[in-house]
Amino acid sequence: MQNLMIDGDRLWQTIMETAAFGATTDGGVRRLTLGREDKQVRDWFRDQCEALGCTVDVDTVGNMFARRAGRDADALPIAIGSHLDTQPTGGKFDGILGVLAGLEVFRTLNAAGYETERPLMLVNWTNEEGARFAPAMLGSGVHAGVFDQPFADSRVDVDGITFAQAIDAIGYRGATPAGKTGFAAMFELHIEQGPVLERENAEIGIVTGVQAMRWYDLTICGREAHAGSTPMDMRCDALADAASIILAAQAAARSVGGMATTGQMSISSASRNVIPGHVTLSLDLRHQSDDGLDRLEAEVSELTEKQCGDRAQLQAIWNSPAVYFDPQCIETVRAAAAKSGAATREIVSGAGHDSVYVSRVAPTSMIFIPCKDGLSHNPAEAATKEQCSIGAQVLLDSVLAYSSLSYHRLTI
Amino acid sequence: MQNLMIDGDRLWQTIMETAAFGATTDGGVRRLTLGREDKQVRDWFRDQCEALGCTVDVDTVGNMFARRAGRDADALPIAIGSHLDTQPTGGKFDGILGVLAGLEVFRTLNAAGYETERPLMLVNWTNEEGARFAPAMLGSGVHAGVFDQPFADSRVDVDGITFAQAIDAIGYRGATPAGKTGFAAMFELHIEQGPVLERENAEIGIVTGVQAMRWYDLTICGREAHAGSTPMDMRCDALADAASIILAAQAAARSVGGMATTGQMSISSASRNVIPGHVTLSLDLRHQSDDGLDRLEAEVSELTEKQCGDRAQLQAIWNSPAVYFDPQCIETVRAAAAKSGAATREIVSGAGHDSVYVSRVAPTSMIFIPCKDGLSHNPAEAATKEQCSIGAQVLLDSVLAYSSLSYHRLTI
Numbered sequence: 001m002q003n004l005m006i007d008g009d010r011l012w013q014t015i016m017e018t019a020a021f022g023a024t025t026d027g028g029v030r031r032l033t034l035g036r037e038d039k040q041v042r043d044w045f046r047d048q049c050e051a052l053g054c055t056v057d058v059d060t061v062g063n064m065f066a067r068r069a070g071r072d073a074d075a076l077p078i079a080i081g082s083h084l085d086t087q088p089t090g091g092k093f094d095g096i097l098g099v100l101a102g103l104e105v106f107r108t109l110n111a112a113g114y115e116t117e118r119p120l121m122l123v124n125w126t127n128e129e130g131a132r133f134a135p136a137m138l139g140s141g142v143h144a145g146v147f148d149q150p151f152a153d154s155r156v157d158v159d160g161i162t163f164a165q166a167i168d169a170i171g172y173r174g175a176t177p178a179g180k181t182g183f184a185a186m187f188e189l190h191i192e193q194g195p196v197l198e199r200e201n202a203e204i205g206i207v208t209g210v211q212a213m214r215w216y217d218l219t220i221c222g223r224e225a226h227a228g229s230t231p232m233d234m235r236c237d238a239l240a241d242a243a244s245i246i247l248a249a250q251a252a253a254r255s256v257g258g259m260a261t262t263g264q265m266s267i268s269s270a271s272r273n274v275i276p277g278h279v280t281l282s283l284d285l286r287h288q289s290d291d292g293l294d295r296l297e298a299e300v301s302e303l304t305e306k307q308c309g310d311r312a313q314l315q316a317i318w319n320s321p322a323v324y325f326d327p328q329c330i331e332t333v334r335a336a337a338a339k340s341g342a343a344t345r346e347i348v349s350g351a352g353h354d355s356v357y358v359s360r361v362a363p364t365s366m367i368f369i370p371c372k373d374g375l376s377h378n379p380a381e382a383a384t385k386e387q388c389s390i391g392a393q394v395l396l397d398s399v400l401a402y403s404s405l406s407y408h409r410l411t412i
Numbered sequence: 413m414q415n416l417m418i419d420g421d422r423l424w425q426t427i428m429e430t431a432a433f434g435a436t437t438d439g440g441v442r443r444l445t446l447g448r449e450d451k452q453v454r455d456w457f458r459d460q461c462e463a464l465g466c467t468v469d470v471d472t473v474g475n476m477f478a479r480r481a482g483r484d485a486d487a488l489p490i491a492i493g494s495h496l497d498t499q500p501t502g503g504k505f506d507g508i509l510g511v512l513a514g515l516e517v518f519r520t521l522n523a524a525g526y527e528t529e530r531p532l533m534l535v536n537w538t539n540e541e542g543a544r545f546a547p548a549m550l551g552s553g554v555h556a557g558v559f560d561q562p563f564a565d566s567r568v569d570v571d572g573i574t575f576a577q578a579i580d581a582i583g584y585r586g587a588t589p590a591g592k593t594g595f596a597a598m599f600e601l602h603i604e605q606g607p608v609l610e611r612e613n614a615e616i617g618i619v620t621g622v623q624a625m626r627w628y629d630l631t632i633c634g635r636e637a638h639a640g641s642t643p644m645d646m647r648c649d650a651l652a653d654a655a656s657i658i659l660a661a662q663a664a665a666r667s668v669g670g671m672a673t674t675g676q677m678s679i680s681s682a683s684r685n686v687i688p689g690h691v692t693l694s695l696d697l698r699h700q701s702d703d704g705l706d707r708l709e710a711e712v713s714e715l716t717e718k719q720c721g722d723r724a725q726l727q728a729i730w731n732s733p734a735v736y737f738d739p740q741c742i743e744t745v746r747a748a749a750a751k752s753g754a755a756t757r758e759i760v761s762g763a764g765h766d767s768v769y770v771s772r773v774a775p776t777s778m779i780f781i782p783c784k785d786g787l788s789h790n791p792a793e794a795a796t797k798e799q800c801s802i803g804a805q806v807l808l809d810s811v812l813a814y815s816s817l818s819y820h821r822l823t824i
Contacts, residue, residue, distance in 0.1 A: 194641025211640060215684060226788060227673035227696045228623060228762030229606025232666050234786070239674055240662060243655035250652060254644050261639035262651055263684045270676045272627060272694045274789075282684045284639045350640030374646070376638060377686075 004112055006396050008389030011104040015388065018044065018084070018100065019092040028379025029092055033085040033127040034062065034166035041084045042172060045099070045124055052106050054122070057181065058174025061152050062126035062167050063139045065181050068106055070119035070403070076184035078116070078403045079362070080105060080395060081123030083139075083354060087131045091381025093371065093388075098189045099124050101392035108396060117407035120399060121183055125354040126167075132157045133166075140354035142178040144361045149178060184406055185329055185363040188355045189395045191383055192347070195374030202345035203390050204337040205368030208330055210349040210356050211259075212293040212322035216283040218245065218304065221311045224269070224277030239267060239276040241308050245300075248307070249283065252299040258287035259350070260300070283314070288348045290322045323356050326363035329402065333365050336397035342390050351376075367394050416524055418808050420801030423516040427800065430456065430496070430512065431504040440791025441504055445497040445539040446474065446578035453496045454584060457511070457536055464518050466534070469593065470586025473564050474538035474579050475551045477593050480518055482531035482815070488596035490528070490815045491774070492517060492807060493535030495551075495766060499543045503793025505783065505800075510601045511536050513804035520808060529819035532811060533595055537766040538579075544569045545578075552766035554590040556773045561590060597741055597775040597814055600767045601807045603795055604759070607786030614757035615802050616749040617780030620742055622761040622768050623671075624705040624734035628695040630657065630716065631725045636681070636689030651679060651688040653720050657712075660719070661695065664711040670699035671762070672712070695726070700760045702734045735768050738775035741814065745777050748809035754802050763788075779806050 021044065022030045022037035031037040042064065046056045049066035057065045067077060082098025102122040109116070125143075130136025133155035141147040153164035167173045192198075197205050222238030246262045253260035261284040268278035285300065287293035304312050337344045347368060355364045369391040372382040433456065434442045434449035443449040454476065458468045461478035469477045479489060494510025514534040521528070537555075542548025545567035553559040565576035579585045604610075609617050634650030658674050665672035673696040680690035697712065699705035716724050749756045759780060767776045781803040784794040 192641060193638050194643075195637075195646050196641075196643065199646070213640065224790075225607075225786060226605050226763055227671065227675060228625065228698055228764070229604060229608075229788075230671075230762070230786060231606075231608065232662065232671060234607050234611070237662075237673075239677065240658065243658045246652065246655045247659070250644065250649075259639065259642075259644060261649075261685065261687055263639060263679070263686050263688060264682045265651065265677065265679060267675070267677060272675045273673065273696050274675050275673055276675060284685050286640055350642070351638055352640070374637060374642060376641075378636075 004108055004114060004396060006104050006108045006389065006392045008385055010107065011101060011388055011392050012385040014100050014103065015092055015096065018096060022086065024379060026379040029086045029090045030088055031084065031086040031090065032088065032132040033129065034170055034172065035132070038085055039170040039172065042124070045084065048103060049122060052110050054106065057176055058172060059176040059178045059181060060149055060173055061139050061142045061178045062172040062174070063143060063178065064124040066122040068120040070116045072117060072407070073119065075118040075407060076182055077119035077121040078399055079121045079123050079183040079186040080399055081125065082188050082190060083125045083128035085127060085129050087129050087377045089377065089379060091376065091378055093191045093381055093383050094193065094376050095128055095190070097191060097388060097391065101189045101388070101395050104392050105396045105399060116400065116403040118184060118403045128354050133163050137352055137354055137357055140357040144357040145179055146357050183362055185402055186355060186358045187329065187365060187367065187395060187398050188353060189367045189391045190353060191371040191376060192368040192374065193351050193371065193376035196347060197345060197368060197370035198374060200345055201343060203342040203369065203387065204344045204394055205347040206330060206334050206337060206344055207325065207349050207366035207368055208346050209325050210323035210352065211286040211288055212290045213284065213286045213320045214293060214297060214316060215318040217315045217317055218281050218283055219313045220279045220308055222275070222277050225275045227273040227275055230275060235275055237275050238279040241312070242279045242281055244307050245304055248303045249300045252303065253285070253296060256287065256292055256296050256299070258285065258292055258296045260285050286350065288322065320352065323359055325359060325365040329363050329365035332398050332402045333367055333394065336394045336401060339397055340390060340393050342394065367391055367398065416520055416526060416808060418516050418520045418801065418804045420797055422519065423513060423800055423804055424797040426512050426515065427504055427508065430508060434498065436791060438791040441498045441502045442500055443496065443498040443502065444500065444544040445541065446582055446584065447544070450497055451582040451584065454536070457496065460515060461534065464522050466518065469588055470584060471588040471590045471593060472561055472585055473551050473554045473590045474584040474586070475555060475590065476536040478534040480532040482528045484529060485531070487530040487819060488594055489531035489533040490811055491533045491535050491595040491598040492811055493537065494600050494602060495537045495540035497539060497541050499541050499789045501789065501791060503788065503790055505603045505793055505795050506605065506788050507540055507602070509603060509800060509803065513601045513800070513807050516804050517808045517811060528812065528815045530596060530815045540766050545575050549764055549766055549769055552769040556769040557591055558769050595774055596818055598767065598770045599741065599777060599779065599807060599810050600765060601779045601803045602765060603783040603788060604780040604786065605763050605783060605788035608759060609757060609780060609782035610786060612757055613755060615754040615781065615799065616756045616806055617759040618742060618746050618749060618756055619737065619761050619778035619780055620758050621737050622735035622764065623698045623700055624702045625696065625698045625732045626705060626709060626728060627730040629727045629729055630693050630695055632691045632720055633723045634687070634689050637687045639685040639687055642687060647687055649687050650691040653724070654691045654693055656719050657716055660715045661712045664715065665697070665708060668699065668704055668708050668711070670697060670704055670708045672697050698762065700734060732764065735771055737771060737777040741775050741777035744810050744814045745779055745806065748806045748813060751809055752802060752805050754806065779803055779810065
C-alpha cells in the first residue's frame with residue numbers, strides 16, 4: 001500500500017469554510033435539518049463531490065451518496081461519512097468532521113491518482129441530530145429499515161412543518177428508494193463527545209461498539225402539604241423521594257460500571273411553601289452490555305420500589321440494545337491507527353451515531369478523536385487541526401486497507 | 413361570669429351560607445381579594461354586623477372593623493376576627509371561621525343582652541392570602557406599620573390591575589387611615605392547617621407563637637455534558653448536588669427540630685440526555701426559635717459549601733422572625749379552653765396569620781382547631797360542626813375573660 005498522506009491544512013480550511021453555513025456569533029453552527037443552511041451545505045457538498053468526478057445520488061429521505069469509481073465498477077462500495085446537520089446550539093465538528101474528512105480522503109486519492117479496488121461512497125446522512133425532527137438518526141434509520149418512509153415523512157417540527165414538506169421545500173427528496181443503496185462496509189470518523197480520550201492522552205479511539213441505552217419516565221406521588229405546619233415525620237415529600245432515587249440510581253450505576261442520568265425533572269403545581277405532591281423525572285441508564293443494563297435496570301427498579309412502593313411508577317419509553325461493531329472493521333481501524341503511530345484507546349461510544357443503525361445492514365466501525373473538555377452540542381465544541389488530521393489519516397488508511405482486503409477476501 | 417353558650421348550628425349554617433360567595437363545583441371557595449365575590453361577602457358581613465347594632469368602619473386598605481358597644485365607650489376594644497378572602501383553590505374555613513365565629517360571638521352576646529366592659533371589634537383583614545396581590549397579610553401588615561399605604565396600593569395582580577384600582581372598583585377604600593384603629597388585644601380563631609392536633613386528638617390548640625421562617629434561593633452550577641459519553645467519575649452534575657443538599661438539609665432540620673422544604677426546582681436547558689449544568693431551587697427553613705433557625709441555617713450553609721464549594725450560591729430572600737404571642741392572652745385562651753373541657757395542646761403555628769403582624773402593635777394570641785388530614789388551601793379543606801363550635805366557644809370565653817380582666821387590670 002502506498003504511503004498516501006491527507007492534507008491537514010486543506011481539511012481544516014474546509015471545516016472552517018462550511019462552518020459559515022449557519023454560523024452563529026458565538027463561533028457555533030446552527031444548521032437544522034432540511035432548513036435553509038442545510039440546503040446551502042448540501043449544495044456545496046454536491047458541488048465539491050462532482051468537482052472530484054463523483055456522481056451524487058440522493059434517496060427518498062435526503063441521504064446523499066457521492067460515489068467515487070473504483071477498479072471494479074460492480075463491486076459494492078466502501079462507505080464513509082456522517083452528517084452535516086447540527087443542534088440548535090451546535091459546533092463545527094459533530095458529524096461534520098466525518099463528512100469533510102471523507103471529502104479530504106477523496107481529494108487525497110484524486111491528487112495521487114489512486115484507484116481503489118472497490119468504489120468508495122461518501123455519505124451525508126439526513127437528520128442525525130433529531131433536533132428539528134425527532135427521533136435522531138432518522139436518515140440512517142430509514143436506510144437500515146428501522147423506520148419506514150411514511151414515518152419519516154410524518155415527523156413534525158415545532159412550527160408544525162412536516163419532514164415531507166421540509167424536504168420537498170429544499171428539493172432534496174431524491175428518486176432512489178431509501179435503503180436501496182448498498183455498500184460493503186461503513187467507516188465513520190467522529191469527535192468523541194466525551195472526555196475519556198483527552199484525559200488519557202489518546203489521539204485515536206478505536207470504537208468497538210455503542211452502549212446499550214434505555215430511557216424511562218419516573219412518576220412519584222406524595223402528598224401536597226403546607227411547608228410550615230406539617231412536621232418532618234408526617235410528610236410524604238415526592239421531591240425528597242426523587243432526590244433519594246436519583247442518588248441511589250447513580251450509586252447503582254457506579255457499582256455495575258454503567259451510567260445513570262436524570263436530565264429533566266418537574267414538580268406539579270410547584271410552590272415555595274408547599275411540600276411537593278407530584279414529581280416526574282427522566283432516567284437515562286446506559287451500560288456497555290445488555291446484561292449489565294439488565295442488572296442496572298433491576299437495581300433501579302428495586303430501589304424505587306423500596307423508596308416509594310406503589311407511589312412510584314417507572315415506565316420504560318425507549319430501548320437501544322448494545323451495538324457491537326464488526327470485528328474485521330474494528331481490526332482494520334486498529335491496524336490503521338497503529339500505522340499512524342497515534343496513541344490509541346479502545347472505547348465504547350456513549351452517544352448514538354448513524355453507525356448504530358448502519359451496523360444492522362453492513363459491517364461498520366467508527367474512529368474517534370478527542371474533543372476539548374469532552375464538550376459537544378455547544379458552540380465551544382473544539383478539536384485541533386492536528387487531531388482532525390490524525391483522524392482523517394486513520395480513516396483514509398482504514399478505507400484503503402478494507403477496500404483491498406475485503407475485495408480480495410483476505411483477513412488482517 | 414355567666415355561662416354563655418354559642419350556637420353551633422347557627423355558626424355552621426353561617427359558614428355554609430357564606431361559602432356560596434365564590435363557591436366552586438368541587439365544594440371549595442374561590443374568593444380572591446377585592447374581587448366580585450369578596451365584595452359580595454363584604455356587603456353581607458357589613459349587613460349582618462349592622463343588623464346586630466354594630467357600627468362598621470373601613471380603613472384605607474379595606475380592613476373592616478365592626479364595633480359592638482361596651483359599658484365604657486372610651487375603653488379600647490377587644491378585637492376578634494381573621495379574613496374572608498381565599499386562595500384560588502380555597503376551602504370554606506381558612507380565615508373565614510375566625511370572622512364568622514366572631515359574628516357568632518356577637519350574636520350570642522346580643523341574644524343574652526350581655527354587655528362587656530370594653531367594646532368588642534370584629535375585624536375582616538384585607539388580603540391575608542396574598543394570592544391575588546403579593547405579599548400575604550397585606551391589610552394587617554399595613555395596619556401594623558410593616559407596609560405602607562403606597563406599597564399596598566402599588567401591588568399588581570396577574571392581569572395588571574393594581575390593589576388601588578381593585579379596592580376603588582368595589583368601593584371598599586374607607587376614610588379611616590390604616591393603622592389608626594386601636595384595640596386592647598386581638599384573638600384569632602383559625603384552623604390549624606396542619607395535622608398535629610388531629611393526630612393527637614386535641615380539640616383546641618393553644619397557640620403560643622409562630623415559627624421563624626426564612627426563604628432562600630439556591631443556585632448550583634455544574635457542567636453540562638453528554639449523558640452517554642461522560643463517565644460517572646468525570647461529571648459535575650448540578651442535579652445530583654441539589655439532591656444531596658435537599659436530603660442533607662432535611663436531615664439537619666430533623667436534628668435541630670426544625671423544618672426544611674424545597675417546593676420549587678428547575679434545571680436550565682433541561683434535556684433527557686444532558687447532565688444538568690445549572691439548577692436553581694427554593695429552600696424554606698423554619699424553627700420555633702430564631703436561635704434554632706440560626707443553627708439550621710448555619711448547618712445548611714455549611715453542607716452546601718461542603719457539597720459544592722463556590723459552585724453554589726445560597727441567597728436569603730425573606731426572613732420572618734419567630735413570633736411569641738402575649739403571655740396574658742395565651743393564658744386567657746388556656747383558661748377558656750380548660751373551662752370548655754376540651755382536650756388541648758400547646759402549639760406553635762407553622763403558617764403565617766394576620767396575628768403575626770397584629771402582635772407587633774397589640775397583645776395577641778390565637779386559637780386553633782383541627783382540620784381534616786391537616787389539609788388547607790384546598791377545596792377538600794374540612795372541619796366538623798363540633799370542632800367549629802368548640803373553637804367559637806373558647807373564643808367567646810377568651811374575649812369575655814380578657815375584656816373583664818384587662819379592664820380591671822387583673823391577671824388570671
